[in-house]
């Protein structure tokens with residue numbers, strides 16, 4: 001089996017991407033944020049209080065003839081940005097881009113935090129991290145990828161995110177038309193459950209490449225890139241008027257400032273993030289102060305290669321044993 005579905009930016013700065021999925025019988029279509037940084041599949045649902053729903057599509061298990069309540073199971077998750085949700089669990093038929101899983105655990109939200117309520121284009125999340133991170137209790141559940149893996153032609157999924165355009169999530173195959181040159185594969189550390197790999201270094205603009213190990217996670221559910229402070233300060237030293245603003249919670253700069261590119265290494269390969277991806281967004285609509293797409297990871301305890309980096313590559317998440325991650329130009 002294979003599957004292929006679109007990854008569509010939800011706004012004009014690519015804060016997140018959503019992918020259509022169908023749940024139940026007859027099929028109910030929701031737009032989910034595919035998140036390699038977590039492993040819960042949760043949806044806005046008929047169990048979500050109306051006061052917390054602002055236009056999102058909902059999943060109603062009682063309208064699905066194939067839905068079954070997973071008795072006595074609950075879930076609760078808090079993400080790195082402080083957003084959170086919790087609820088109960090059903091199993092039902094679940095399809096992504098033509099790829100179906102019969103008994104997928106679908107976590108129905110009984111409570112979502114305000115940032116989810118206000119993100120009206122996201123109807124829930126589909127975790128693509130390792131199932132060890134799943135929060136369902138008393139028995140943790142498998143991700144869609146783990147459930148589908150055995151029936152896939154190849155135990156992989158690929159991520160092709162684009163700036164202000166629809167990209168794709170492919171399952172079970174590697175589409176040669178989506179990348180150029182070779183794919184560079186590096187090992188993945190599955191502890192505690194992220195797609196953790198080690199980059200081989202970085203360069204700012206046309207500067208020299210600094211070879212150093214940068215261990216971090218490939219996270220489609222995070223908008224920006226978060227790296228060690230030394231690297232980030234080296235970058236913004238090249239940006240006139242840049243400052244690390246406590247007020248705005250990170251590096252900001254005059255939108256008119258020239259930005260260098262940022263290059264990161266994977267093995268011997270080099271990937272360059274265009275300046276336009278790092279001039280992430282005005283701090284408020286129409287403002288001449290812009291927020292950077294590259295920020296410090298010092299408060300996080302983990303480095304994160306989010307969408308700003310993933311957009312610059314074609315990435316293979318190889319779920320074989322042992323798992324690896326592959327990066328290619330496109």
Ligand SMILES: O=C(NC1CCCCC1)N[C@H]1[C@H](O)[C@@H](N2CCCCC2)[C@@H]2OC[C@H]1O2
Nearest residue numbers: 015016035079080081082083119221222300
């Ligand atoms: O919390 C993180 N990442 C952290 C960011 C700060 C530094 C540590 C990692 N990712 C979340 C993301 O922000 C959420 N958000 C919802 C609203 C639209 C934008 C996406 C979405 O829900 C869970 C996941 O995806």
